Amino acid sequence: MKNRSFIGAIAALLLVASCGKKEEQAPAPGPMPFPVQTVAKQDATVYEEYTANLEGQQNVEIRPKVSGFIQKIYVDEGQVVRKGQLLFKLETQTLNQDAAAAKANVTAAQVEVDRLKPLVDRKIISNVQLETAKAKLAQAKASYSSVAANINYGTITSPVDGVIGSLPYKEGTLASATSEMPLTTVSDTKVMRAYFAMNEKQMINFSREFKGATLAEKIKNTPEVSLRLVDGSTYEVKGRIATVAGLANAATGTSQLRAEFKNPEAILRSGGKGTVLLPINIKDAIEVPQNAVFDMQGKQMIYVVGKDNTVKSKIVQVKTTSGLNFIIESGVEAGEVIVVEGTSKLKDGMAIVPQQVKEEAPAAAAQDTTATAEKTSTTVTKK
Incomplete structure (x- = not known):
């Protein structure tokens, strides 16, 4: 029994020694x-990218010149309007009464001038009294014209072609020239403006990259720019840089630039955001x-x-x-x-x-x- 155990131990040692030699002989891994x-x-x-705010070519705030209750709203939000189209009608009953009173004053002043004129011709009274009456007539006419103009201001029309913005006031609301918010905003979005800024370092690189003795000449030598929309897509129509501010903002050190993009299909909206891509060779x-x-x-x-x-x-x-x-x-x-x-x-x-x-x-x-x-x-x- 002892011999068998001894032989088994020797066999195990030989097996371990054999494995160790094989491991030692394994080649090192190559490169x-x-x-x-x-x-x-x-x-x-290279396309340099600048975050931009989008605005219509014209964003006109519509505000009343006179105070009055909104009698009628003729447009709706998002509606396309033409220049001169009726937008709002303000109640002008009080102004109508003022106009009637002013008209009566004109009539009275005219009667007084007509009464004094023959007396002056016959030298019964001095010409001073007639001239005074004529001055009062002119004053009455001016007052009436002012009231009549205010009545016309109650009819509000669009000053430009564009799209109606939000309508914060409803019919029956009192509106005035001092109201915090305008009646609405008319945006001309046929051409959209993308406003973006460059810091001082970027502006120096811009001035060196494009040839020209003035900023206006450099702008003419800039290539067309692209606009990336907030959904990650690129706007189909390319635009151009139109202006560069002549002075840098003293507080931020940035200069504002404006690129313009045509908007024939009304894809771009005033108040939106995008990214202007400026190509640099x-x-x-x-x-x-x-x-x-x-x-x-x-x-x-x-x-x-x-x-x-x-x-x-x-x-x-x-x-x-x-x-x-x-x-x-x-x-x-x-x-x-x-x-x-x-x-x-x-x-x-x-x-x-x-x-x-x-x-x-x-x-x-x-x-x-x-x-x-x-x-x-x-x-x-x-x-």
């Missing part, structure tokens, strides 16, 4: 494959995927593959974003091979098996970027 891309220079169009841009760039101790870095297929990290300066890619200002040169995925698994001096990948055109990403007020997000289109 892992990583996707790489060769850096190249190419022209690109960049020649010989170096563009790399965002996945190729990683942060280390506050610095942006990239792995470059050497001739011996070992990687080395380099610090890069990112100029701007281009959809899913970065445009690099410095740190990497055209012709260098970079690792585009899996950078977290690498370290300097590590050997890899490079696998070239095709560069994806990021033009489709132009509509997916999100703009903020302080940080400009951009998109690239290849030429």
Whole structure:
């Protein structure tokens, strides 16, 4: 029995020793494959984005010139109206009474002038009395004209073509020129205005990018701009920058710009919001995927593959974003091979098996970027 146990123990030791030799003889793993891309220079169009407020070409507040109860409202919210179309009718009964009294004063003054005129002709009275009566007649006529004009102000018409806004007052409500809210707003939305702002740095870049001795000349040399709507879609009609404020806001340091877009199908609404996309052409841009760039101790870095297929990290300066890619200002040169995925698994001096990948055109990403007020997000289109 003891012999059998002894033989079993020896067999177990031999088995363990055999496994250990096999493990020691297992070959070390070789270099892992990583996707790489060769850096190249190419022209690109970057879309700078600015949050904008939309307004109609004309937003006219309709306010009464005289006080009165709203007798009749002839339009409804959202209705398209023409210039001169009747909008409101105010009750003017009190004004009618004032007009009647003013008319009576005119008649009385006219009678007095007619009575004095023959007396002056016969030199019974002096001409001074007649002139005084004529002055009172002119004053009475002026008073009557003023009251009559106020009566006409009770009939309110549209000063422009446009669309009716909200109607905060109902029939029977007292309205006056001092009311906090207007009777309504008529917006001419055939041409929509997109107001947006640039900070000082963006304004300097704008002035350097477009040629011209004055702001007006620079505006003429700007390309057409696009408008992204709040649903993420791009408005079908392109617009142009129309004006740039001559002075910066002293409190915020921003300058206001206005772009104009035609609105033939009434898609854009006054009071809405959107994002103005301003195309900027960049020649010989170096563009790399965002996945190729990683942060280390506050610095942006990239792995470059050497001739011996070992990687080395380099610090890069990112100029701007281009959809899913970065445009690099410095740190990497055209012709260098970079690792585009899996950078977290690498370290300097590590050997890899490079696998070239095709560069994806990021033009489709132009509509997916999100703009903020302080940080400009951009998109690239290849030429």
